[in-house]
Amino acid sequence: MTGPGAQDDLARLSLNQETVKQWSLPELADGCAAAGLRHVGLWREPVQKYGVEAAAKLVRDAGLTVTSLCRGGFFTAAEPEARAAALDDNRAAIDEAATLGTDTLVLVSGGLPAGSRDLRGARERIAEALAELGPYAAERGVRLAIEPLHPMYASDRCVVSTLAQALDLAERFPAEQVGVVVDTYHLWWDDTAGAGIDRAGRGGRLAAFQLADWVTPLPEGVLLGRGQLGDGAVDLRWFRERTEAAGHTGPIEVEIFNPALWARDGAEVLAEVIARYRQHVLPEK
Amino acid sequence: MTGPGAQDDLARLSLNQETVKQWSLPELADGCAAAGLRHVGLWREPVQKYGVEAAAKLVRDAGLTVTSLCRGGFFTAAEPEARAAALDDNRAAIDEAATLGTDTLVLVSGGLPAGSRDLRGARERIAEALAELGPYAAERGVRLAIEPLHPMYASDRCVVSTLAQALDLAERFPAEQVGVVVDTYHLWWDDTAGAGIDRAGRGGRLAAFQLADWVTPLPEGVLLGRGQLGDGAVDLRWFRERTEAAGHTGPIEVEIFNPALWARDGAEVLAEVIARYRQHVLPEK
Known part of the structure; x- marks a missing residue:
């Protein structure tokens, strides 16, 4: 299972860098290339620390494309100053995504402001931010992904809790400006997730x-x-099949936050991710 | 605020005994009566330990009615022996509810069996159990409340995650056999909860x-x-108003699992519950 032929089934696999947080960006680029990966998902903080241009060159030189940048968002503050600062920060995130060559900026939209119980109001402030940022992002070839x-x-993090809610928000804007993220960890319990995936695909x-x-x-x-x-x-395979049926043939990004994985050797964790991806995500042989 | 008139606004308030787990059943009966409460919600384990008949007499003599018994359920096992044992245990729970004089047995339906990823199958096994138990419960004046x-x-606990899912299950059976529970802790985040409450009320x-x-x-x-x-x-007041608009004029049960409350004096906790209920649940003055 180590020849070039066996690697072809990794064509869609992308490793989100938070899964191997113990790796520096150069280690990530080297490690992913060595394992036969073509894609990585990046986070703003380590990229900023390394330098955005330098990070873009690093992953490009390793033959990797960047499938997404995490994360923009946190749009739910009510005070004008905090809102303006969030918009500025998201414009910077869009610029960074464009520099890295990814078309996807993942948004964690924000929770309830302290003391607030107004979920509806918070969701409306997200829509206001999307209206501001959508054109800016699309002009730079980046889509905001709720x-x-x-x-x-x-x-405390995100008042958008279901795929249906995310689509209700996204569909208020052009599809090239605002999309949605399907993450199995967040959606697996929801018996309407399949219908949401279909709806996301259609739109x-x-x-x-x-x-x-x-x-x-x-x-x-x-x-x-x-x-x-x-x-x-x-049921990871079910999600892969359903997203494919909805037309998604792009990257499949693995994003696991787990200190037990961070405590291990990064290459060993990536090898395990690849083995599990073959066993639980790809078609059964 | 301590005269008999002020107590009238407690007519619907019920204290679930897990909120004041530090209290024995006699302490609960005395403490609730002293605070002007008319209702309690009970749990099977302390009731069994005290004796079901004795517990029924104890709360009755204190002038209290039992608004619900927690809990039946755990219907999702796949093996026949485990399923038969769960049904037997739920028949016992129904009998206990009838003895206590409550018409409501709260169900925690059960999670995924170890190693399973089949949410749909688990939900179907819940429906099978409801079909078995519904008539038995209704004959004894008890309703199964999903x-x-x-x-x-x-x-790990309950594959029924939304009010819509609970209603989808309940509506397969007569309304006098199977109902649903609206618990703010579980439903507050869901923008379809209001529609679910309306639907529950209509049915x-x-x-x-x-x-x-x-x-x-x-x-x-x-x-x-x-x-x-x-x-x-x-937004507790919103939930009270919405359930009232849906026709619910019955008990409002406070059920808080929190070790910080259990570490305090039970009467002090109950006084705080009452004050908070007046401040955050009842109509604003």
Whole structure:
């Protein structure tokens, strides 16, 4: 399983760098290239630290394309100064995405402001921000990708909790400006997710497809408890098939936040991701 | 605010005993009566320990009615022996509810069996159990109340995650056999919850209405992190108004699992619950 032929089944696989947070950007570029990957997903903080132009060259020279940049968003503040700062920061994120050559900026839209119970108002402020940023992004070849986050993040990270909500927001704007992210970790429990994927496909809104598994018990704060592919409750193959049926033939990005993976050798983690991807995501042989 | 007139606004308030787990059943009966409450919600384990008949007499003698018994359910096992045992245990729970004089048995329907990723199959096994138990319950004046649990419990506790899913299940059976529970902690994030409440009201399915607030960060295991009324993100008054508009004029049960409340004096916690109920749930003055 190590010849070039065997590698062809990795054509769509993208490794989000948070999965191997222990790797520096050069280690990531080298490690992914060595493992036969063609794509990576990047995060703003490590890219800024390394230098955006330098990071773009680094991954390009390693033969990798950037499938998405995480993340813009946090649009729900109510005060004008905070809102203006969020818009400025998102314009910078769009510029960085364009420099990295990715067409997808993933958005974590923001939770409820402190003391607020107004979910509807917060969602409306997201729409206002999308209206501001959509044209700016599209002019630079970047699409804003609304990521519905699991409902357990609704108060503190993202008031967009379902794919239907994300599409309700996205569809208020042109498809080349605003799309949605299908992340199995956030959507696996929802019996309307399949219908949402179909709807996203029909409207040309399926901007990114990300994988992580759902494992319990959840850790305190519930942020760093994502499971390695195959370790949990998610029918990953079903999601791959359904997104394909909806027309998505682009990258499949693996994004797992888990300190147990970060404590291991990065190359070993990537090899495991690849093996699990073959076993649980690709068609059964 | 301590005269008999002021107490009238507590006519619908019910204290679920898990909110004051530090209290024995006699302490609960005395404490609730002393605070002017008319209703309690009970759990099977402490009731069994005290004796079901004795517990029924205890609360009756204190002038309290039992608004619900928690909990039946755990219907999702696949093996015949485990399924038969679950049905037997639920028949016992129905008998206990009847003895306690409550018409509502709250169901936590069960998560995915170990190693399974088949949410649809698990939900179908719940329907099979409801078909078995519904007539048995109705004959005893007890209704099975499906509680949709927050999606963060979908793998290990309850594959019924939304009010719409609960209603889809309940509506396959007569309304006098199977209803649903509206618990703010589980449903607050869902922009379709209002439509679900309306639908439950129209169909005569709204069997119980429970309150807890949503606070973060969530603790490890995410089971014991419910917030005192008013401490979190939930618009409790909106839920009370919406359930009333849907025709629910019955008990409003406060059910908060939180070790910080259990570490305090029970009477003090109940006084706080009452104050918060007046401030955040009842109509504004």
